[in-house]
Amino acid sequence: MFRHKLYKALGTIPVFFTLGLLIWSLCGYFKFAAPYIFERGTVLGTFWTIMVVGSFTMLLWSYAVCVARNPGNPSLRRNTVFSHGGSTPFIRVASNNPESTIRQRSNSDADSNSDDADDSDSDNETTLTEEQLRQTQLIHTVTVKENGEPRFCLKCNVPKPDRTHHCSACGICVLKMDHHCPWLNNCVGFNTQKAFLLFLAYAVLYTLCIAITILVYYAIHLMYLDITIPLYIEPLFIMMLAGSFSVCLIGFGGFHVYLLLNNITTIESYESNKFRYAQGSSANLFDLGCKRNFQQVFGNSWPHWFVPTRTSLGDGVKYPINFEAYNLTVH
Numbered sequence: 001m002f003r004h005k006l007y008k009a010l011g012t013i014p015v016f017f018t019l020g021l022l023i024w025s026l027c028g029y030f031k032f033a034a035p036y037i038f039e040r041g042t043v044l045g046t047f048w049t050i051m052v053v054g055s056f057t058m059l060l061w062s063y064a065v066c067v068a069r070n071p072g073n074p075s076l077r078r079n080t081v082f083s084h085g086g087s088t089p090f091i092r093v094a095s096n097n098p099e100s101t102i103r104q105r106s107n108s109d110a111d112s113n114s115d116d117a118d119d120s121d122s123d124n125e126t127t128l129t130e131e132q133l134r135q136t137q138l139i140h141t142v143t144v145k146e147n148g149e150p151r152f153c154l155k156c157n158v159p160k161p162d163r164t165h166h167c168s169a170c171g172i173c174v175l176k177m178d179h180h181c182p183w184l185n186n187c188v189g190f191n192t193q194k195a196f197l198l199f200l201a202y203a204v205l206y207t208l209c210i211a212i213t214i215l216v217y218y219a220i221h222l223m224y225l226d227i228t229i230p231l232y233i234e235p236l237f238i239m240m241l242a243g244s245f246s247v248c249l250i251g252f253g254g255f256h257v258y259l260l261l262n263n264i265t266t267i268e269s270y271e272s273n274k275f276r277y278a279q280g281s282s283a284n285l286f287d288l289g290c291k292r293n294f295q296q297v298f299g300n301s302w303p304h305w306f307v308p309t310r311t312s313l314g315d316g317v318k319y320p321i322n323f324e325a326y327n328l329t330v331h
């Protein structure tokens with residue numbers, strides 16, 4: 001517990017560093033670029049200022065949500081998790097043999113580590129108790145461990161719903177865990193995925209605006225040979241930093257758009273789920289098609305797509321299944 005608290009406390013350093021960079025770049029815009037753009041035209045100046053301040057505000061809002069919101073923890077939904085009815089006809093209880101004992105080995109059982117994809121801790125050899133076994137039978141899951149056994153987190157003492165993984169940095173199980181982000185000091189999970197994607201989108205927009213407007217500042221100087229504009233080194237540095245960030249963020253964001261439209265998390269992209277009834281198949285039964293995959297994260301109401309409010313569909317515990325893919329893989 002102390003280790004996680006220390007990790008979280010140290011994790012605030014990159015957060016403050018990121019905030020510092022953002023504020024510095026915004027000051028750079030108002031100090032260097034804005035006065036000269038306004039000199040060339042009020043409309044032009046107003047347009048770029050709205051773009052910069054607007055994207056900065058949305059970026060900061062999305063970032064604050066990513067940092068502060070609980071990414072989704074099955075322990076907090078214990079009552080919800082354990083009271084689910086079996087509405088999906090083909091999903092059976094987690095274990096076919098309740099009397100069987102389930103062994104988890106730290107290194108010899110690959111799944112004990114692969115299940116906790118972001119977890120460096122190792123479980124000692126442990127047998128699940130009768131109560132733990134009973135709990136795994138009370139939630140309905142379609143994914144299982146490599147060996148077909150139900151997924152259970154011994155650190156949190158909760159059965160793992162589908163797509164849940166234990167995060168060693170946060171010290172909790174995270175629903176639909178994507179990855180732990182040190183820049184957020186938090187996990188990208190069911191509750192934070194939408195805000196994270198918006199954060200990336202607004203970060204691309206903001207860094208592009210900063211890079212372009214400062215480029216304009218230099219362009220005015222060079223094109224008009226306006227020697228009244230002093231050439232500072234600071235805006236050049238901000239422009240190069242913003243330009244480099246925007247290129248990296250476009251690449252990183254593009255990858256996350258691909259994952260979003262295919263309904264895959266980062267963890268699942270390198271470690272595919274083991275479906276109970278599709279053993280040996282690489283099909284992704286959570287993939288419902290681009291439109292529904294997008295709506296699952298962003299919701300059905302388009303005005304809410306642009307703000308980091310909670311509009312994701314579902315509860316993070318149960319996920320709809322693509323029956324077409326299911327029928328093709330299971331006979």
Ligand SMILES: [Zn+2]
Binds near residue numbers: 155156157167171174
């Ligand atoms: Zn856990």
Ligand SMILES: [Zn+2]
Binds near residue numbers: 171
């Ligand atoms: Zn985490």
